[in-house]
Amino acid sequence: MKIALDPFMHRHLSLEALPGKVKELGYDWIELSPRGDFLEWFKAPRVFPDRVRSFKKALSDANVGIASLLPMYRWASNDETERQAAVKHWKRAIEIAVELEVDTMNSEFGRGPHPDKGSCYCCHTGSMIEACEDAWWRSMEELVPVFEREGIMLHVEPHPEDWCETLQPALDIIRTVNSNNVKFLYCAPHTFYFGDDTKAMLREAADVLAHVHVGDTFNHKASSGLRYILNPPGTQARVHQHLNIGQGEVPWDDFFGTLAEVGFDGIMTACVFAWEDKADHSSTFMRSEMQRYIDKYWGGEMTLQVGVIGTGMIGQDHIRRLTKLLSGVEVVGVTDIDQARAAAAAPEGAEVFATPSALISSEKVQAVVICSWGAGARGATARLHRRRQARVLRKAPGDLRGGCAARDGSRSGLWPTSRAGGVHAPFRYRLSPPQGRDRRRETWRAAPVPFRASQCVGAGGALHVGYAAK
Numbered sequence: 062m063k064i065a066l067d068p069f070m071h072r073h074l075s076l077e078a079l080p081g082k083v084k085e086l087g088y089d090w091i092e093l094s095p096r097g098d099f100l101e102w103f104k105a106p107r108v109f110p111d112r113v114r115s116f117k118k119a120l121s122d123a124n125v126g127i128a129s130l131l132p133m134y135r136w137a138s139n140d141e142t143e144r145q146a147a148v149k150h151w152k153r154a155i156e157i158a159v160e161l162e163v164d165t166m167n168s169e170f171g172r173g174p175h176p177d178k179g180s181c182y183c184c185h186t187g188s189m190i191e192a193c194e195d196a197w198w199r200s201m202e203e204l205v206p207v208f209e210r211e212g213i214m215l216h217v218e219p220h221p222e223d224w225c226e227t228l229q230p231a232l233d234i235i236r237t238v239n240s241n242n243v244k245f246l247y248c249a250p251h252t253f254y255f256g257d258d259t260k261a262m263l264r265e266a267a268d269v270l271a272h273v274h275v276g277d278t279f280n281h282k283a284s285s286g287l288r289y290i291l292n293p294p295g296t297q298a299r300v301h302q303h304l305n306i307g308q309g310e311v312p313w314d315d316f317f318g319t320l321a322e323v324g325f326d327g328i329m330t331a332c333v334f335a336w337e338d339k340a341d342h343s344s345t346f347m348r349s350e351m352q353r354y355i356d357k358y359w360g361g362e363m364t365l366q367v368g369v370i371g372t373g374m375i376g377q378d379h380i381r382r383l384t385k386l387l388s389g390v391e392v393v394g395v396t397d398i399d400q401a402r403a404a405a406a407a408p409e410g411a412e413v414f415a416t417p418s419a420l421i422s423s424e425k426v427q428a429v430v431i432c433s434w435g436a437g438a439r440g441a442t443a444r445l446h447r448r449r450q451a452r453v454l455r456k457a458p459g460d461l462r463g464g465c466a467a468r469d470g471s472r473s474g475l476w477p478t479s480r481a482g483g484v485h486a487p488f489r490y491r492l493s494p495p496q497g498r499d500r501r502r503e504t505w506r507a508a509p510v511p512f513r514a515s516q517c518v519g520a521g522g523a524l525h526v527g528y529a530a531k
Contacts, residue, residue, distance in 0.1 A: 062359075063388050064351060065090035065128040065330040067274075070340035072096045076116045080123035086341060087348040089388075090128035091120075092167070092330045100132045100157075103175075105150050108157050117161060124409075126385055128328045129165040129216070129272070130158050136200040137171030137224055139192035140178060148200050152207060159211055164386065165328065166208075167216035167246050167272055170225040170234075171197060193224035201238060208242045216272040216328070218246035221254050221299035228255035228262055235269045244271035249311050250278040250303045250332065259315040267323040274332035275351055277309030278302040303334040305343055306350045313354065321358035368394040368426035370417045372406035376432035383430075384408050396420045397433075 066088040068074075074082055076098060083091050095102045099112075120126065132154040134147035158166055173193040208215050219231040235245045245266055255262050257280075263270070278301045279288045289300045306313055331347035367383060369376055372395055383390050396414040397403035403413050414420040421429060 062326050062355070063090045063126075063128040063328045064088065064348070064355075065092040065328055066344055066348070067092045067094050067131075067330050067332045068344075069094045069096075069334055070337045070343070076112065077119040080119045080125040084123045084125050086344040088331075088344075089124070090126050090328075092129045092131060092328070092332075093127055094131040095133050100130065100154055102133050103135055103147075106132075106153050106157060108153075113157070113160050127161060127163045128330070129167050130154065130161075130163055131167050133168060135171060135174060136168075136204075137193040137197035138174040139189065139196050140174045141196075143174055144196050144200060148203050151200075151204055155204075155207055155211055155213055158213055162385070164212065165214040165216065165272075167218065169218055169220040170223040170231070172220070172222050173224060190224045197224070201243075205238060205240050205243060209240060213242065214271065215243045216246040217243065218248045218272075218274070219251065219254070220248070221251060221301055226251075226254055226299070228266070232266055232269060244327075245269040246272040246274065248274040248276075248332070249316060250274065250276040250301055250309075252278065252311050253280045253282055254299075254301070259312050260319045263316070263319040264323060267325075270323070270325060271327040272330070273320065273325070273327070274330050275306065275347065276303040276332045276334075277306055277311050277313075278304060280310045283310070303332055305333055305336070305346055308335075317354035317358050365390045366393045366425055366427045367391065368396070368414070368420045368423065368429050370396055370420060370429060370431045371433035372397040372399075372403045373432065376430075377406050379430055379432055380406055380408060393425050394420050394423060 066083050066086060068079055068083060068091060071079065071082055076096075080091065093099065098107055099116075100106050100108075132151060134150045134154075135143045136147040136151060138144045138147065154166065158164075171193065173189060173196075204215075207213075217231075217235060219225045219227055225231050225234065232245060235243060247263065247266055247270055252259060252262075281288050281300055291298055291300060302309060329351060331344060331351065333343050333347055336343040367390055369380055369383075369392060372380070376395075376397070380392055380395070383392050392408050392411050394412045394414055395403050395407045396417055396419070397406075400413065400415070407413050412423070412425075414423065417433075420426060
């Protein structure tokens with residue numbers, strides 16, 4: 062699970078200062094919402110190469126990752142000029158996500174055209190809602206293939222005043238898109254627009270649920286609709302809040318307990334906007350409270366300690382993804398026949414072992430990823446097979462067959478249907494042709510799947526990582 066902060070209350074900080082502040086507040090992940098110097102609200106991104114480089118450096122220096130980028134564009138506008146501009150901005154935002162090595166974006170269904178031209182709830186005929194839904198589908202026809210091609214996930218939420226602001230039809234619309242790259246985001250501050258039974262709603266969403274926003278709100282329907290008093294009476298204004306946990310009426314034990322029940326392991330974002338005057342306190346409080354509920358219902362977080370044998374191109378890519386894209390895992394050791402290369406590839410704090418045997422024998426290594434080939438890989442796998450003391454994935458370049466040695470001494474393939482008790486793979490690779498170069502020179506792109514490393518350990522003790530060539 063990635064526990065992230067939406068730093069909207071800290072948007073006065075520069076992009077370069079933001080990762081350090083997020084780390085100081087106790088988070089390893091950012092959900093980057095719109096800001097004037099990056100993904101501006103409804104306008105073209107304010108992003109250029111120097112800004113990307115400096116932001117990436119700041120993220121790396123703070124050891125903080127971007128869990129998701131949140132653009133907001135008028136992709137559901139019934140004004141075709143606005144809609145086409147929104148799609149253009151979305152395509153650029155996707156390019157930026159790829160440049161930043163971010164695998165997820167999230168947004169809202171959309172509130173239609175610019176407010177000067179009306180909104181979905183400015184009239185009672187519903188014609189604007191129908192027009193905006195039609196516009197959204199036209200945008201998705203253009204954008205979904207781009208998300209799929211780039212391996213980017215899109216998480217969409219219904220928002221009060223959107224053309225779609227309720228749990229249904231939002232869930233069925235997501236299912237109708239029928240793409241593995243498009244999932245549902247459940248925003249807890251919108252709970253009372255969805256319904257009154259949090260448990261039932263989360264269970265209904267479970268098959269497409271990949272992302273949650275955590276923040277409290279009052280039930281605007283309660284006390285004869287007088288939780289909030291709006292004037293003039295009968296106004297169509299949509300009202301809700303993004304408060305600290307416990308300051309509203311969201312049933313948090315139902316929320317977190319049901320998430321654990323359905324096996325939620327996606328992005329969980331602290332999403333509070335109400336306390337800019339005490340933003341640090343709010344953010345640290347939310348981090349602590351979310352962790353308290355996670356410990357209560359998920360039984361605490363476990364970190365899998367991994368050793369990597371072979372630090373060539375593929376080994377380095379594994380190390381980067383294990384440390385930057387996958388939660389619940391730590392690379393604690395590396396080894397390579399080229400010790401200088403191993404030292405250069407080792408993450409901070411990881412030990413550089415002189416030999417594969419030394420890495421395998423280390424007490425700190427719980428799982429081994431073999432990124433070597435030929436006799437070296439076979440020898441390491443054989444040693445693990447004999448010792449029966451570590452989880453192992455063998456990935457030899459050019460050989461997709463590989464093998465896993467489990468603690469019980471059994472052998473298995475890379476795929477999660479093995480006798481070792483396979484489960485989900487933390488990421489898969491898509492083999493895609495390079496662009497503008499010799500097509501015979503294969504390049505690897507990654508399409509990460511949001512699972513914890515601990516979920517990738519089968520009953521027999523094997524660490525499973527699946528590979529798919531497309």
